[in-house]
Amino acid sequence: MKTNLEFDIQDLREKDRLHTVHGWTDYAQFVEEGPEILVEGDGVYVTDINGSRLMDAMGGVWCVNAGYGRSEIVEAIATQARRLPFANPFRATTSPPAARLSAKLARLAPGDLDHVLYSGGGSTANDAALRIVQRYFNTLGRAEKKEIICRRNAYHGSTTASAALCGIDEIKVGFDVSRAGVHYVSAPYAYRGAGGDDAGAFCDRLVDEFAEAVERVGADRIACFYAEPVMGMGGVLVPPPGYFERISEICKAHDILVIADEVVTGFGRLGEMLASDAVFAMAPDIVTCAKGLTSGYLPLGATIVSSRIMEVLRGPVAGSGTFTHGFTYAEHPVCCAAALANIALIEREGICRHVRETSGYFKSSLDTLLDFDIVGDVRGAGFMFAIENVADRESKALFPPEVAIGDRIAGHARRNGLIVRPGGHLNIFSPPLTMSRADIDFLAETLRESIRRTQDDLVREGLWRG
Template identity: 35%
Template sequence: MPPLSNVQQRDIDSVFHPYTPLHKLSETGTLVIDHGKGVFIYDTQGNEYIEGMSGLWCAGLGFGDEELIDAATEQLRALPYYHLFAARGTEPAIELAEKLKELAPVPISKVFYTSSGSEANDTQVKLAWYYNNALGRPEKKKIISRQKAYHGVTIMAASLTGLGPNHKGFDLPVDGVLHAECPHFYRNGLEGETEEEFTARMANSLRALIEREGPETIAAMIAEPVMGAGGVIVPPKGYFPAIKPILDEHDIMLIDDEVINGFCRTGNWWGAETHDMVPTTMSVAKQLTSAYAPLGAVMVPDDIYQAFVDYTSRLGTFGHGFTYGGHPLGCALGVKAIEIYQKRDILSHVRALAPLFERRLTGLTEHPLVGEARFSGLVGGLELVADKATKRAFDPSHGVGAKVSSLIEKRGAILRPLGDTIAMCPPMIIKEDELNALFDRLEGALDEAEGWVEKEGLRG
């Protein structure tokens, strides 16, 4: 390894990095990003990369968008901060809430602001508890999530997350969180089972979980339309239409986590529309502002909000909120981002590029390292396997996904390894030639990784 640069050493000396093998930092160093423009980012050494993950699934309009920069500057000059506590309001918070209500795929009455997707999903649980207390059902509090789900990193959101690294060492998950089976047909389908039969089995398994736990103890189920950090897992045919009647039968709310899926990413405004999901409430963040400022939100229907109104008349106030929830900068950027999505017709652009994205991604299933390609709109994943015929995975200790990611980086592109799944989520403004360049670099990295796998004898 070359010696660390001054800025890398300063970084390691002072910054506590999330989602990072901390014990390796002094050897590997860090990639310090200096600036970005369009779909490209540039490190402090001047190297250019196609940012194939939109940062963390969030910079849908890319980097350096002048309209967003102008909107932020204008808002900072007018009102750099205010809060929504104690019946205060700001025009950006009002306007953004109005826009979200108009865009929502189901009737929404009110928008509650947070600073992030984790806070939004954490709030969803508190609201579900509060709602059932309001209705005199104090025992109806458990939350169903799913194995391989990702819903954030606060104590409750990380408990909802169905990924081992988010639990190990943190004494998680907390009590009251249930994890249903992961609806991943490629990995969890039985031999000879059709996708429709798999969906029916997943629905029956959910019903059995509810009946085993007692529906009178379960408040809600939370689900991403497409499961992001768990491996870009696209639901099997008919999955949400199959589970919704079961939830309705047992009076269990369905919380739609749109934090990654929302705002045109899957080829519709909402992942729920793409995958036939009819939610009770919704969580949004990330592309809400195209990541130009932190902001999240929870969207609730009128019957639930009215239950809150009635309950607070007994309690005296609604005792929940965040200092930066509804921050005027974030809300102004949310308003502008939605305006840009609409006037530039980003939705049509995503739909126009989706066939190329699908063709290039599925074409990689011919590669000896690739077991499955998964996609929805402009989000996708490649699952790497040791044996294509049997779907046998590599030993996780080999770090094959991480190796492919590092090889892609050397070719001038950023993608994210989720174990041995390579995730792709490019800015939605990406052009056809840029998307082809991204795939060309990925193909080159896969070819080099195949040579490495063979040389090291990693197939076992």
């Protein structure tokens, strides 16, 4: 490791502290402590500027699916950047990587989803989906179809439009996020929402609630239903069996488009390239993806639409046949080359199969943490899991927010060589999909030690009875 010789740590920290606006950052803490600086990555590990090697159980931000240091992806990026770093995506210009990637995504996508509109990431992929939905119904002469059904706990992005789809109120504080036209139904949050119901009865209740929302808002006014197959940021919530299939049937019966936000679940995280239909029989009309599409090596979002929708989009609106939407960096040739290399690698190494075969081991390793009194629930699927921490297992009461229970556990884990994501009372895991059983053992052991220390701290500080 050359970090300390290569970098002036204090200088970098100060430059960042004084001049960078970080997303999702507590500024009181940041101004006090400054940033953490990561400088290298290989496999499931990253190295910080002090030379500490850390297992990255967040996979960046749910995105480094193929792991760090993949020379195939790096070479593909370098080769394309040397050859042609940019091609104007407008007025029917393209590049070989963009054309190849569109055809590849059309093959991977479910049903008749076979046209791809590119953007810079997940939020813009979702924005683009909304614009497509508007254009679709307006072109069909059904401009009254404008309302959107979303779910509480949903996360769909940070642009003005995608933020309006989110069902997490805390993240809207301080912003003027319009709720007009967006209707929320319950999340499939079994731990807190099922009561005494089994999965079947819980599913019935959720589907009934959805049908009632359609009835209340009026099917003729509803344009689309927006959903993550497994909710990520909202707490890693896995729907009960049959949930999406039944909701999708209601949507189809009323000409409500089903949009699957696969920004997190795509490209292997649930053991399939795309999970919405393969795992959940969602039969989407539009799939949005980003993150794992390039394994985070470069920014790229994709909005994949059905041929039925595309046929309408090709038609004229108000006498004009021009599709007046587009981003300069849409089908960026270097990003598309990175995505192609990443998908080829995921396929060649059987990474989806690895996730399917290893997910059960991952889950049962985390389940051992239910021994601790503060661990209320362990849930998830594929390679995305959450631990929900509680002050009282019986009543499921939470610790007050100022206890920052997720941060405490993440802090101990960090000091022991493991990066896990804190999210209020949760800790979330979305590691590179190449993680081995031995890596999972390390993760579970380190968490065990981190939770034990956190419980001891809480008792010592008089914050918990023990």
